Amino acid sequence: MGCRTKPSRSSNRMAPTTEQRAIARFRNTMPERGLKKPRAPAVAMIRTRFGAVIVFVAVGCVSRPPELPWPAGDIIDLSHAYDADAIFWPTAEPFRLDKVADGITGGGYYYAANNFFTSEHGGTHIDAPVHFAQGHQSVDQIPLDRLLGHAVVVDVSGRAESDADYQVTQDDLLAWERINGSLPAGAIVLLRTGFSRRWPDATQYLGTAERGEAGVAKLHFPGLHPDAARWLITNRSIKAIGIDTASIDYGPSKLFESHRLLYAEDIPAFENLTGLERLPPTGAFIVALPMKIKGGSGAPLRAVAVVPR
Numbered sequence: 493m494g495c496r497t498k499p500s501r502s503s504n505r506m507a508p509t510t511e512q513r514a515i516a517r518f519r520n521t522m523p524e525r526g527l528k529k530p531r532a533p534a535v536a537m538i539r540t541r542f543g544a545v546i547v548f549v550a551v552g553c554v555s556r557p558p559e560l561p562w563p564a565g566d567i568i569d570l571s572h573a574y575d576a577d578a579i580f581w582p583t584a585e586p587f588r589l590d591k592v593a594d595g596i597t598g599g600g601y602y603y604a605a606n607n608f609f610t611s612e613h614g615g616t617h618i619d620a621p622v623h624f625a626q627g628h629q630s631v632d633q634i635p636l637d638r639l640l641g642h643a644v645v646v647d648v649s650g651r652a653e654s655d656a657d658y659q660v661t662q663d664d665l666l667a668w669e670r671i672n673g674s675l676p677a678g679a680i681v682l683l684r685t686g687f688s689r690r691w692p693d694a695t696q697y698l699g700t701a702e703r704g705e706a707g708v709a710k711l712h713f714p715g716l717h718p719d720a721a722r723w724l725i726t727n728r729s730i731k732a733i734g735i736d737t738a739s740i741d742y743g744p745s746k747l748f749e750s751h752r753l754l755y756a757e758d759i760p761a762f763e764n765l766t767g768l769e770r771l772p773p774t775g776a777f778i779v780a781l782p783m784k785i786k787g788g789s790g791a792p793l794r795a796v797a798v799v800p801r
């Protein structure tokens with residue numbers, strides 16, 4: 493027999509003290525943080541407009557963890573931490589954490605708080621379509637469904653290791669499909685170049701630690717070839733794309749064609765991801781939630797993947 497909540501009716505003459513006791517009992521039997529509580533009936537009451545009290549009793553169900561539509565498995569962090577070493581585009585202001593309080597207050601308790609500053613496009617972040625597609629979605633307008641889904645990982649780390657300017661090609665995607673089958677509709681495609689291992693060494697990761705426009709001219713890191721972006725848009729139906737480098741277009745890009753092609757189709761990109769080496773080619777589920785900046789062209793991103801055991 494399944495768990496059922498059974499309503500029963502009691503008199504409106506019930507003494508307030510009994511009611512309070514029942515509510516307290518209900519609260520004490522609520523499951524909390526997955527911890528098991530002793531099996532005991534849960535009691536909830538609603539007072540009707542006529543003064544009668546409806547009592548709900550759920551016997552033997554309260555110790556069972558809630559069944560969530562959530563895949564079981566190992567949870568992998570795909571985001572770098574924001575700190576003074578976090579890598580930002582050479583022309584973007586880096587992350588800053590300003591201490592406001594850190595110590596024992598006059599009240600005798602400990603209190604810590606900070607202010608932070610960040611550019612949109614640094615650290616592990618999302619590019620909203622409006623970043624390169626006028627009139628398209630800003631961060632707050634990206635449908636949540638785009639940010640949750642089944643991940644596929646295309647590993648080009650071998651090629652990228654010997655060529656910092658490597659661009660993921662249509663052939664790379666087709667080679668992946670020959671082994672794993674066609675890219676499923678609604679997939680979130682993650683491009684693994686292996687460059688996250690170089691973080692936070694900007695010279696290794698970006699090709700230069702120089703700041704400003706002079707730094708931009710010296711950028712070298714892998715990205716997605718515009719022809720491959722075009723092929724994905726034309727022939728497959730993906731929700732989002734991600735990469736473990738600073739940009740979905742490779743370092744030397746001047747026209748940012750992959751950005752422009754993808755964002756015109758409202759396909760957002762996750763940049764500066766990490767931990768992709770821990771994901772299988774298929775089977776992981778990704779949750780990539782950015783800070784909800786109204787009108788933002790990008791935002792800090794906390795991305796995690798659930799990998800089935």
Ligand SMILES: [Zn+2]
Pocket residue numbers: 612613614617618619763790
């Ligand atoms: Zn960006």
